[in-house]
């Protein structure tokens with residue numbers, strides 16, 4: 001059994017990790033931390049876990065995380081990088097759901113997150129946690145910086161168009177002019193109290209935010225450059241808050257090049273993702289709904305070419321807490337421990 005520790009067990013991604021890992025046949029949850037709720041039983045805070053998890057929250061200092069095989073950090077940025085060195089020295093693998101191990105450039109990290117990076121040497125060996133793109137590296141990794149929620153939807157939505165293996169080296173789209181119009185449910189902002197996510201503020205309402213620059217922009221651009229194998233990427237990324245609890249819907253707009261006009265994009269996407277257990281390319285003409293992935297690790301994509309013109313529109317849906325966070329974390333853990341990638345992740349989405 002894999003001994004798992006979770007730092008930040010009271011947040012939304014933390015409780016989602018508990019839900020998934022309680023059903024994982026190869027996992028023993030060893031420790032769950034909370035600074036504010038130390039001593040409280042997990043089932044008291046989350047009755048959905050009654051009879052499934054018989055543990056109490058402990059403070060991070062008392063959690064004996066060095067005795068685990070792997071520790072998930074479901075915490076704000078800055079927490080994992082402060083503890084990674086000690087855990088790695090004790091032979092513990094680290095999976096961070098925050099941004100500490102995503103951006104490879106420490107100056108970019110400081111610019112967007114307002115703090116110095118605490119361990120650039122560990123950042124250098126960390127692997128970006130997006131299995132469909134980085135599977136082989138994740139298998140060998142000691143530290144994984146899980147892809148963010150919006151970045152997962154945008155990168156997997158665009159990968160077939162940019163990956164040189166699928167395009168035969170030809171530029172099918174103008175990579176310098178990509179538009180991502182993305183929407184997220186309010187659980188994306190976490191469980192902490194904030195005015196913007198109060199029911200009276202966010203229900204029956206719809207707004208964009210972060211148009212000038214959002215922290216996920218440099219992460220997505222870094223990822224798209226790596227997929228494309230070149231630096232000529234320009235992205236306009238506009239996130240929106242929707243009155244959903246769970247779900248991300250990204251609508252991606254790209255302009256085709258001359259070389260890209262004659263391509264069958266439905267086939268390109270189906271071929272690219274044919275062996276991926278969690279990516280579903282829907283039939284031509286589909287409009288995927290966020291509820292078709294609610295509670296599951298699946299991500300659904302539909303490719304449209306309105307009027308057979310030179311603009312391609314790609315629709316992507318995922319559950320921000322599963323494929324956008326904790327499910328992707330379990331998927332990476334499975335790879336890191338040599339398990340079948342789908343272990344513990346075969347839940348079907350809730351409908352309605």
Ligand SMILES: NC(=O)c1ccc[n+]([C@@H]2O[C@H](COP(=O)([O-])OP(=O)(O)OC[C@H]3O[C@@H](n4cnc5c(N)ncnc54)[C@H](OP(=O)(O)O)[C@@H]3O)[C@@H](O)[C@H]2O)c1
Nearest residue numbers: 008010011012013034035036074075097098188190191325
């Ligand atoms: N929500 C999403 O959809 C989503 C998706 C992808 C990635 N993420 C990322 O995942 C991380 C967690 O997100 P979330 O939505 O679950 O946040 P959250 O609901 O606000 O929960 C944060 C958790 O971290 C703990 N915590 C806070 N500061 C800590 C510290 N200094 N040391 C130890 N524990 C600390 C909190 O518990 P105590 O205060 O009781 O210790 C709480 O359990 C964030 O970095 C977020 O950006 C979130």
